[in-house]
Each structure stands twice: as structure tokens, then as C-alpha cells.
Amino acid sequence: MxxxxxxxxxxxxxxxxxxxxxxxxxxxxAERAITPPAKVAGLDRITDPEIRSQAQLDQTRDALSRINDGKKVMVEAYGSLEGDRFYVLIALRGRVDIDKVVADSGASADKIKKIGSSTCIEAAGNLPTQCYRGSNTLTVIAQSANEGVAVDQVEPIAEEAFKAMR
Incomplete structure (x- = not known):
């Protein structure tokens, strides 16, 4: 050679x-910025400062960044508070052990579903319906803020957001 x-x-x-x-x-x-998509599943990203404050998006982002060694974190919401489709997206640069997070969530085995490349948890108790999609460089969590939302409605949100933010 x-x-x-x-x-x-x-x-x-x-x-x-x-x-x-x-x-x-x-x-x-891990230091690269995470740019949130303007829309996910046809829902607009919430930019109104009052709603963002009410949903504690920025406070959640700062807390998650602190507990994850200062890694870049994005927390955004899509939809409207009055609507039946309101989702919170959390994205973190770097790899997260999704299996460990799901196990630590306290969700019972019958509530954990594997859909495509995502691992999802059906709503139970205080735990919202949520799906995790990750790689070595990015982890995305999509959560429904509405009751009665199935994992097959949340998983496409996680997948779309993951592809948009890679």
C-alpha cells in the first residue's frame, strides 16, 4: 500500500x-445542531412563545441537555393544544440505549411494540404513547399528548422526524 x-x-x-x-x-x-422540521405529518411546529412556555419545551430541552452531558437536544411540539393531534418531539445527538430507556420506563412487556425501526410504548398510567427511533448519531422520541392515540399513529411521526433531522 x-x-x-x-x-x-x-x-x-x-x-x-x-x-x-x-x-x-x-x-x-454530537455537537452538530439539530434543525427541527417546519412540519411533521402535516402539522405545523409550534412557535408561539406562550404555548411553548405552557408546554415547557425550552425548560425540558435545557434539562435534557444537562443530564446528557451537554449533548445537543431539541424539544418541539407540533399540532395545536385544542386539536386531537398534538405531538412532542425530542431529538438528541448521539446514541441512546433505547432498550434500557424502555425497560426503565416501567412499561409492561405487552405495552412495548416494535414497528419498523422504532420501538414504541402504548400509553399506560402517566406514560404517554411514545415511539423511539435511533442510530449511532441521532435519537428521536415522538410522544402523543392526546389520550387514546395508538402506537401505529405515533411511529410514522418518529420515522418522519428522524429522516428529516439526520
Missing amino acids: TVGSAVVVLIVLAVLGYLWGLGPLSRLN
Whole structure:
């Protein structure tokens, strides 16, 4: 192997490490901003400061960033408070052990569903219907703020948001 080809291999490995969240460049990926989509499932992102404050979106974002070692976190809401479709999206740069989070949630095994690439929890007690979608570089949680929403209604929200924010 020539010096030139060795340099090319190292550059390719560095780029893949950055993109896939592996190796020393994974920290750079964790520092990237998370840009929320303007719409999810046809629902507008809530930008009204009063509603954002009422839903405690910014406070939740700051708290999650603190407990996750300062990683970039996004907390947004979509829909309307008066409507029957109101979702909260949480996105975190980096990998989250979704199986551990779900196990720690206290959800019983019959409430945990695997749909596509997402792991979902049906609403039970204080726990809202929610779906988790993750990779080495991004984890997205979609929660329904409405009662009676099935996991098959929340999972497409998690998947769409995950693809939009990768």
C-alpha cells in the first residue's frame, strides 16, 4: 500500500466515523445542531412563545441537555393544544440505549411494540404513547399528548422526524 492510498483510507475512515458516530470524530457529530422540521405529518411546529412556555419545551430541552452531558437536544411540539393531534418531539445527538430507556420506563412487556425501526410504548398510567427511533448519531422520541392515540399513529411521526433531522 502506498502512502497516498493509506492517507485516502484514513480520510475515508474519518468521514465514516463522523457520519456514523463512530471513533474520535463522533464527538463532532454530537455537537452538530439539530434543525427541527417546519412540519411533521402535516402539522405545523409550534412557535408561539406562550404555548411553548405552557408546554415547557425550552425548560425540558435545557434539562435534557444537562443530564446528557451537554449533548445537543431539541424539544418541539407540533399540532395545536385544542386539536386531537398534538405531538412532542425530542431529538438528541448521539446514541441512546433505547432498550434500557424502555425497560426503565416501567412499561409492561405487552405495552412495548416494535414497528419498523422504532420501538414504541402504548400509553399506560402517566406514560404517554411514545415511539423511539435511533442510530449511532441521532435519537428521536415522538410522544402523543392526546389520550387514546395508538402506537401505529405515533411511529410514522418518529420515522418522519428522524429522516428529516439526520
